[in-house]
Amino acid sequence: MTTLAGETTGQVLWRRLRSPAAWSETVDVFAILTAASLPWSTSLTAIFNAAFLICMVPFLDFKAFLHSLKRPICAAPIALFLLAVAGTLWSDAAWGTRFYAVGPTVKLLVIPVLLYHFERSKRGHWVFIAFLASCALLSVMSWLVAFYPGLSLKPGDPLERGVFVKNYIDQSQEFTLCAIALAYPVVVLLRDKRYWLAGLLTALALSFFVNMAFVVVSRTALVTVPIMLALFALLHLTWRSIAIISAVLLAGAAIAWLASPQLRKTVDTFSRDYRLYTQEKVPTSMGERLVYWQNSIQFFAQAPVAGHGTGSGYGLFDKVSKGDEWVHGVRVFPNPHNQTLHVAVQWGVIGxxxxxxxxxxxLLLFRGDGLANWIGLLVVVQNVFTSLFNSHLFDFHEGWMYVIGVGVAGGTVIRAKRGEAKMGDAVPERPLASFLPP
Structure with a gap:
């Protein structure tokens, strides 16, 4: 079989195998597939990410890559992984437990690789688009599952109403990130008077919020959404615009509150769970967190410098659970549901x-203007605040959202800054909307 240029299929394949540009395109494709699969499957995410890393090797400039690892934005995630490995040496947990506890930190090693690649690739925006499109499709499935629960892959759990795959916490994290990330291109489009496209993206953003209001939303998302919206307003809007939009949002929130029993039920669980735990000693989600936070502080005080070692959490909590002060019915986890405390128990002040x-x-990496800066900043802020109630940097789904978001956005930002330095003028980064038809 020959091509139009007279080359056989084998010759074309061989030429592409020897082409750095072709390998770079393949790496981009697997990065895009990794982001697109994240809302749906942990297995596919792992497979596509492994393929991404493998395809980096054939034409990797090892000298340049190793030099890039010296940057603080790359060295810090590596340092946390190395601390987790070193922490196995002073832990009292079984060796299998110690090595298992190292696992959540391994994905942080992908951040430097993503930063390195997307400094050189111009396709970072397609990773963002793929994740957005995937979440939009998941939103459609969420509505279908809400009306037809039999379609869900997780039937039978009332907390998972409207959840097709994974869980409502992961789904809320995705929808929140996408909805608020769209605010930046919407503002840019309105300034450019491209009203129909701004309206389309606004409708998409609202669809995520409507889903969370009427189908299912996590309490963590309810806490972080106002913070993320306030961040956008302070960075990108005038005080007059902030006042107008705040009034509109308050009105929309009031309508959603009156119209959505699901939203009222979710908010009511804050006070209900606290009352049941404090007054009746009934184990609730909030009650469990209070138990774990109180005990984690005590564990930290016992070993404040280097902690109790990697994987020590379960043994510590299991021992305390056998005492009289432990609330009957509270489950034993290795994770205190707070990222800072999770790190403090294992690795102390150093961690x-x-x-x-x-x-x-x-956070400092994303100080400038542009879509990549906005997405990167949003990813970090979301992770910081949701980690008050969970260990989201170590959780699979939210951890990969952080790794992909920081890695791709960070590489794009660095590439843009280098381009500006070479040209001698500040060339603003194109927003997502600039890749769409006028």
């Missing part, structure tokens, strides 16, 4: 310092 260094360095 906390590394964790906060990661967050601060990545």
């Amino acid at each position: 906390i310092a590394v964790l906060y260094t990661i967050w601060i360095l990545h």
Whole structure:
């Protein structure tokens, strides 16, 4: 078989195998597939990410890559992984438990790889688009499952109403990120007077919020949404616009509150869970968190410098659960549902310092204007605040949202800054809307 240029299929394949550009395109494709599969499947995410890493190898400039690892934004995530490995040496947990506890930190090693690749690739925006499109499709499935529960892959759990795959916490994290991330291109489009496209993206953003209001939403998302909206308003809007939009949002929230029993039920669980735990000693989600936070602080005080070691959490909580002060019915987990405390128990002040260094360095990376800066900043802020109630940097789904968001957006930002430095003028990064038809 020959091509139009007279080459056989084998010759074409061989030429592409020897082409750095072809390998770079393949790496981009697997990065896009990783982002697109994240809302749906943990297995596909792992497979596509492995393929992404493998395809990086054939034409990787190892000298340049190793040099890039010296940057603080790359070194800090690596340091947390190395601390987790070192922490196995002073832990009292079984060795299998210690190595298992190292696992959640391994994905942080992908951040430097993504940063390196997307400094050189111009296709970072397609990763964002793929994730947005995938979440939009998941939103449609969520509505279908809400009306036809039999379609769900997780039937039978009332908390998972409207959830097709995974769980309502992961789904709320995705929808929140997508909805608020769209605010930036909407504002840019309105300034450019491209009203129909701004309306389309606004409708898409509202569809995510409507789903969370009437189908299912996590309490963590309810807490973080106002913070993320306030961040956008302070960075990108005038005070007059903030006042107008705040009034509209308050009116919309009031309508959603009156119209959605599901939203009222979710908000009511805050006070209900606290009352049941404090007054009647009934184990609830909030009650469990209070138990774990109180005990985690005590564990941290016992070993404040280097902690109790990697994987020590379950043994510590299991021992305490056999005492009289433990609330009957509270389950035993290795995770205190707070990222700072989870790190503090295992690695003490050293771990906390590394964790906060990661967050601060990545926040500083996204100080400029442009879509990539906005998405990167939003990813970090969301992770920081949701980690008050969960260990989201170590959780699979939210952890990969952070890794992909920071890695792709960070690489895009660095590439744009280098382009500006070479040209000598500030060339603003194109927003997502600029890749769409006029």
